[in-house]
Amino acid sequence: MTRDQRARSIGVHLVLIAYSLLAVGPILLVVMNSFKVRSAIFGSPLTPPDASTFSLIGYEKVFRSSHILLYYSNSLIVTLVSMALVLLFGAMAAWALTEYRFRGSTALALFLSIGIMVPIRLGSVAILNMMRSAGLNDTLTALVLVYVAQGLPMSIFILSEFIQQIPKDLRDAARCDGVPETRIFFEVVAPLLRPAIATVAVFTIVPIWNDLWFPLILTSSDSTHTVTLGVQQFLGQYITDWNSVLAALSMAILPVVVIYVILSRQLIAGLTSGAVK
Amino acid sequence: MANLSIEHLNKRYGATTVLNDVNLSIEDGEFVVLVGPSGCGKSTLLRMIAGLDGASGGDIHIAGKLVNTLAPAERGIAMVFQSYALYPHMNVRKNMTFGLKFTGVPPTERERRVTEAARMLRLEELLERYPRDLSGGQRQRVAIGRAIVREPEVFLFDEPLSNLDAALRVSTRVEIANLHRLLKSTIVYVTHDQVEAMTLADRIVVMNKGCIEQVGKPLDLYYEPANLFVAGFIGSPAMNFFEAEVEGIEGGRARVTGAAFRTLDISAASLKVGDRLTVGVRPEHLVRGEAGAFTAEGIVELVERLGEASFAYLRRVDGKMFVAEVRGRQTPAPGETVTLVAASPDVHVFDASGLRVATETR
Amino acid sequence: MAEPVSHVTAQMPRAKLAGLLLFFLGPAVVIYTLFSIYPLVATMALSTYTSDTSGARSFVGLANFQTLLGDALWSKPFWNALGNNLIFFVVHMCVQNPVGIALAGLLSLPGVRLKGFYRTVMFLPTMLSVVIVGFSWNLILSPLWGVASGALKAVGLGSLFAPWLGLESSALVTLSLISVWQFVGIPMMLIYAALLNIPEELIDAARVDGLGQFRIFFHIKLPLVLPTISLVSVLTFVANFNAFDLIYSVKGALAGPNFATDILGTFFYRTFFGNQLQLGNPTMGAAVATVMFFIILLGLCLYLFLVQRRIRRYAF
Structure with a gap:
């Protein structure tokens, strides 16, 4: 390496490190201060908690005055059920659209792709009316139905690309073997879609887990709140209690960060796989 | 069945x-x-x-x-x-x-x-x-x-x-x-x-x-x-083709001429004077000689040595190329003019539409 | 040579094919149509009705839109929200995309180590909920906590500090920048992926031709990822004109101070659900949603017919 190159390489790393700090700094700051006593939060916000400043008082308050665990389980149920249905129905639809030629198949594919670009939120007025008249108002089912409808277009789009990459010979071989069409999908094609799951998950799990809008308009009681909405309401109520606020924020952040760090390799591979071009 | x-x-x-x-x-x-x-x-x-x-x-x-x-x-x-x-x-x-x-x-x-x-x-x-x-x-x-x-x-x-x-x-x-x-x-x-x-x-x-x-x-x-x-x-290298024409018919035998080979005498009932033909000979059927049922000359441009045989690429009189298989260690040198002959069963004749003409060459 | 669709399925008996299609496509199409397309259409239909105090609805044609655009009581906040939304979008385009491109460019330089680490860290904010991000920044920028002012003081710029989120003049831009901070990971990732797709030989050829990394980036890489950049722009457009969570969680439904941060999403929410100042009005809410739909549609059409057609996609 020449001196010029080394200088440039150091420069590049300085920029990247600076931006990385900017990206995680605020998150670290919040999480770090959530473990401190109030005086330390204000006195020395930039230092990590030590023996004298460490405190879990914020967390105690959050557990005492909100149903945070219930919110977690609601979010988990809604996200996982929605994702499972998006994957299953999305893969089935993607298979039919790529494998079978029928009149109107192009029109149907176009119809299904409207939802990729047009946000389903704009139909909220009618969604709320429908849910009310169906008696689904303030239920997790309502959220799941909306999220499945929201997630399907993108997942069909991504899964179609994956299905097209499965060698045609494989389906032909199965047909020569006399495998029925439904079993070709479930026993030959579906198992091969496993790498696609991470990609589809990025596009379904994250927006669902983080969504504020639909919980806000579709759920009204505490028992159906998701983490995002529950924490949001908690923050509004306890805005002056910095310990609780920071703890609540941290509790919303940490699970996402942990899952993200575990899965980041797959998530990023999915994002950069070129499935979204 | x-x-x-x-x-x-x-x-x-x-x-x-x-x-x-x-x-x-x-x-x-x-x-x-x-x-x-x-x-x-x-x-x-x-x-x-x-x-x-x-x-x-x-x-x-x-x-x-x-x-x-x-x-x-x-x-x-x-x-x-x-x-x-x-x-x-x-x-x-x-x-x-x-x-x-x-x-x-x-x-x-x-x-x-x-x-x-x-x-x-x-x-x-x-x-x-x-x-x-x-x-x-x-x-x-x-x-x-x-x-x-x-x-x-x-x-x-x-x-x-x-x-x-x-x-x-x-x-x-x-x-x-x-x-x-x-x-x-x-x-x-x-x-x-x-x-x-x-x-x-x-x-x-x-x-x-x-x-x-x-x-x-x-x-x-x-x-x-x-x-x-x-x-x-079928065959590798591919068969050599030579453009030809029926010059005359005598007693059921046709005299076939072409720019790049010596006049050829074949028996074919269906031919008539002026018919355009293609004469084909496989590289492995061409051997060095003075005169045969089929005889053609060429100047060696390139020799590919494969071991068990060599292929000589020759320039014909009409400017096109043809290939001959040469066996043994003695290969012709580039620039050398070589005369190659083939026996009559190895000479294939095709009519203007590309179909094989049933023949007996001599 | 082979047919795009297998002959086996092409010559299936009609009843069997219909059964298969029903089985495979049925669930997705039903849920999608019922909870995505139908509500959109129903909302548009609802926007041509009005309801009186008893809740009875009557058809009024385009009257709601006339009110929205013509009645000062409605049109003032509407144009305000639309203007703010445009500023919100412009800040994203001018900051988020260039920063994303620059970061992707740096990450794609040959021989940069720890790429995976940087990528993971820089993408982290994108994974978090907008609510959490908004509130965290709210705290950080708060004069009460003093983290931001302290940081500025440390570099000798203490006099620059102001309660940005609280000032009418700076609240919207500050919120826009918070959103940029969160979502810069998306353009970075997509453009990075596009940069990776450029064959290495092409870059080598440019190096042999004597181009430096800087020129290679501007003259070779950038033109080749232009389609991705325009895609990112249209994604940003749709997301921005549909944004709500950030403003709502930091500033509430009233999008203060004095509606300085009101965008279409919060305007829609207020109109639909009401707030301290007014009662909720579903039909006017539907009208606002319909206008938002057409704004997004307009953006998409501009992209499809003007931008995408002119941009050449290169095959490698």
Whole structure:
């Protein structure tokens, strides 16, 4: 390496490190201060908690005055059920659209792709009316139905690309073997879609887990709140209690960060796989 | 009895004709190879026999049964794909039995067939492995095994050796030939490799642009190609062609002249004066000499040495090139003028439309 | 040579094909149509009705839109929200995309180590909920906590500090920048992926031709990832004109101070659900949603017919 190159390489790393700090700094700051006593939060916000400043008082308050665990389980149920249905129905639809030629198949594919670009939120007025008249108002089912409808277009789009990459010979071989069409999908094609799951998950799990809008308009009681909405309401109520606020924020952040760090390799591979071009 | 018969088969995609009035009859136990340049329709023909592609017209009978409207699984065929098409998430045993589940073969019978096929293909050790853990040759054998357990009327092979390296290709070729001897089954085999075709086939079907050019035993195609296409396709390096014309007819014998060879005397009843012909001679049939039934001269431009033989590329008088095989250590030097001759059975004559002219040269 | 769709399925009996299609497509199409397309259409239909105090609805044609655009009581906040939304979008385009491109460019330089680490860290904010991000920044920028002012003081710029989120003049831009901070990971990732797709030989060829990394980036890489950049722009457009969570969680439904941060999403929410100042009005809410739909549609059409057509996609 020449001196010029080394200088440039150091420069590049300085920029990247600076931006990385900017990206995680605020998150670290919040999480770090959530473990401190109030005086330390204000006195020395930039230092990590030590023996004298460490405190879990914020967390105690959050557990005492909100149903945070219930919110977690609601979010988990809604996200996982929605994702499972998006994957299953999305893969089935993607298979039919790529494998079978029928009149109107192009029109149907176009119809299904409207939802990729047009946000389903704009139909909220009618969604709320429908849910009310169906008696689904303030239920997790309502959220799941909306999220499945929201997630399907993108997942069909991504899964179609994956299905097209499965060698045609494989389906032909199965047909020569006399495998029925439904079993070709479930026993030959579906198992091969496993790498696609991470990609589809990025596009379904994250927006669902983080969504504020639909919980806000579709759920009204505490028992159906998701983490995002529950924490949001908690923050509004306890805005002056910095310990609780920071703890609540941290509790919303940490699970996402942990899952993200575990899965980041797959998530990023999915994002950069070129499935979204 | 014909095991597979194809009558007036046509295939069109929009305006393009992929297969044009194909007729073929294959006997029980016969090993037939479809060969031709890429895009000639051989793979399409195979897929149509399998029922994977539809026909635009014509009939296909397998074991006496009209199968036009039957699904692939109902046709009594088994296919070995170029990419092997092994189910990547099933082990070898499951790959072989998966299809049988759906065609009503009882479990004990499935097991018997797998054991039998595994023994025949030396796959016993590999039955619990997954395709990703197998070498190319092993995958190939599994693909064949999956076809065998179906006990089909007809085996269909789609360029099965083209994904293997050169050495493996030769040994697998021998294996397939042995298998055919053992199973005595009917095989239709597609390849673009004429060596595979020559070595494996009972009969070769040469295809070009959606038509069958010639059907025949390997050596018949080599020694008596029906037309210019087959003459040029079979044999490597390809046959040399010389433009020629009938100069005169005397007593049933035609005197044929051309710019690049000495006047040739052939017996052919159908010719008349002024007919344009093509004279063909294979490089391996040209030897150095003074005068023969066929004689041509050329200036050596390049010599390719392969070891067992060398190929001399010669410039003819009319400026075009031709090739001659030279045996032995003594090869002509570039720049040297060489006279080459061929014996009369090795001289092929084709008329203006490219068809073989039945001749007796002297 | 082979048909795009297998012959086997092409010549299936009609009843069997219909059964398969029903089985495979049925669930997805039903849920999608019922909970995505139908509500959109129903909302548009609802926007042509009005309801009186008893809740009875009557058809009024385009009257709601006339009110929205013509009645000062409605049109003032509407144009305010639309204007703010445009500023919100412009800040994203001018900051988020260039920063994303620059970061992707740096990450794609040959021989940069720890790429995976940087990527993971820089993408982290994108994974978090907008609510959490908004509130965290709210705290950080708060004069009460003093983290931001302290940080500025440390570099000698203490006098620059102001309660940005609280000032009418700076609240919207500050919120826009918070959103940029969160979502810069998306353009970075997509453009990075596009940069990776450029064959290495092409870059080598440019190096042999004597171009430096800087020129290679501007003259070779950038033109080749232009389609991705325009895609990112349209994604940003749709997301921005549909944004709500950030403003709502930091500033509440009233989008203060004095509606300085009101965008279409919050305007829609207020109109639909009401707030301290007014009662909820579903039909007017539907009208606002319909206008938002057409704004997004307009953006998409501009992209499809003007931008995408002119941009050449290169095959490698």
